[in-house]
Amino acid sequence: MGPGPSDVNPRVLRSMSTPLVGHLDPSFVEIMDEVQELLRYVFQTDNQWTLPVSGTGSAAMEACIGNLVEPGDSVLLRTEGYWGDRMAEMARRAGGTVVSLPTAANDPVGMAEYERAFAEAEIDVVGICHADTTTGIRQPNVGEMTDVAHDHGAYVIADCVTSLGGVPVHVDDWGVDAAYSAAQKCLSAPPGASPLTISDRGMAKVLDRDEDVRSWYLDLSLLEGYWGDERAYHHTAPITNTYALREALRVAAEEGIEARWDRHARVSERLVEGLADLGLSMNPPEGLALPSLNAVRVPDGVDDGAVIDHLREAYDIEVAAGLGGLSGEIWRIGTMGYSARDKNVAYLLDAMADALAAEGYEQTTATTPA
Numbered sequence: 233m234g235p236g237p238s239d240v241n242p243r244v245l246r247s248m249s250t251p252l253v254g255h256l257d258p259s260f261v262e263i264m265d266e267v268q269e270l271l272r273y274v275f276q277t278d279n280q281w282t283l284p285v286s287g288t289g290s291a292a293m294e295a296c297i298g299n300l301v302e303p304g305d306s307v308l309l310r311t312e313g314y315w316g317d318r319m320a321e322m323a324r325r326a327g328g329t330v331v332s333l334p335t336a337a338n339d340p341v342g343m344a345e346y347e348r349a350f351a352e353a354e355i356d357v358v359g360i361c362h363a364d365t366t367t368g369i370r371q372p373n374v375g376e377m378t379d380v381a382h383d384h385g386a387y388v389i390a391d392c393v394t395s396l397g398g399v400p401v402h403v404d405d406w407g408v409d410a411a412y413s414a415a416q417k418c419l420s421a422p423p424g425a426s427p428l429t430i431s432d433r434g435m436a437k438v439l440d441r442d443e444d445v446r447s448w449y450l451d452l453s454l455l456e457g458y459w460g461d462e463r464a465y466h467h468t469a470p471i472t473n474t475y476a477l478r479e480a481l482r483v484a485a486e487e488g489i490e491a492r493w494d495r496h497a498r499v500s501e502r503l504v505e506g507l508a509d510l511g512l513s514m515n516p517p518e519g520l521a522l523p524s525l526n527a528v529r530v531p532d533g534v535d536d537g538a539v540i541d542h543l544r545e546a547y548d549i550e551v552a553a554g555l556g557g558l559s560g561e562i563w564r565i566g567t568m569g570y571s572a573r574d575k576n577v578a579y580l581l582d583a584m585a586d587a588l589a590a591e592g593y594e595q596t597t598a599t600t601p602a
């Protein structure tokens with residue numbers, strides 16, 4: 233129950249012992265078609281250019297940035313955040329110039345600052361983190377932000393790593409030009425084949441580039457040779473990861489994407505209520521908490537690392553510490569995919585009470601989440 237990888241459904245684990253076939257075998261091509269169709273479903277898009285990128289979420293991130301950002305493009309990003317920083321590093325390497333979006337550490341991007349950034353500079357590409365795995369905060373208005381970007385002719389990339397398959401993602405309704413995710417979060421598959429989707433408008437920019445994409449491996453115009461109609465060799469697909477992703481996507485489709493979003497919301501709500509009963513409060517502002525990643529404030533006088541160790545050693549439960557400025561301030565508890573289950577929450581809450589008691593924590597009356 234950390235920030236990912238989440239627990240993998242046994243069905244998905246079993247699919248990984250399927251014998252390998254070649255990456256151009258007709259039976260594998262059928263699996264590729266199925267993966268692409270199911271990815272369109274979870275992304276809620278009709279985008280033709282929808283595929284799993286070989287590699288983890290950062291590879292899909294770099295594919296979006298490396299293809300959409302051309303040398304000389306200006307890229308608007310929230311650079312104080314962990315993921316915005318990573319996007320900025322990739323944008324610079326792609327030859328872009330980063331424009332920083334000032335945002336208070338524990339808030340989503342505000343519309344006033346966002347619109348001001350467009351008034352003050354010409355922006356070509358915008359990166360938005362929909363689900364921030366470091367703070368547990370959800371960016372609530374991706375569609376509205378996209379409209380503003382489009383009014384200025386800019387392209388939008390959305391990081392849906394910790395939302396896809398667990399928190400509502402509406403690629404077509406939002407109108408984002410590209411979105412990416414990872415397999416090991418709410419889809420509960422092993423890391424290694426990472427969902428990416430790009431609109432016709434986004435792909436037109438990629439195909440119209442003056443300069444080749446700097447990464448050969450992640451060049452979408454080349455990958456299309458394999459994942460598009462041609463089905464020609466580009467690189468050897470991670471066959472086993474593709475089996476696993478297909479099975480995980482089938483599990484998601486059988487449950488139904490809306491039912492899956494509801495389950496994540498319900499399980500997280502139950503966890504937050506139980507934590508409040510222990511006197512613990514949440515990190516995100518009211519109404520902006522991610523149901524997939526629950527960021528809980530560490531109470532005064534409690535050693536966050538000791539609690540993490542206790543949960544792991546005595547209960548086999550993994551939760552994570554805060555990163556960067558939130559180090560020592562929060563715990564990050566994942567309720568993602570197969571891990572988002574009531575029985576996990578009940579077990580964790582009992583274990584948490586024990587771990588806190590071992591730390592000498594005295595439970596106060598329940599506090600309202602900040």
Ligand SMILES: Cc1ncc(COP(=O)(O)O)c(C=O)c1O
Pocket residue numbers: 235236288289290291293315361363364365366391393394414423
């Ligand atoms: C929001 C977000 N973006 C990108 C990534 C990078 O994904 P990966 O670690 O799979 O490369 C992560 C990983 O946790 C993430 O949480």
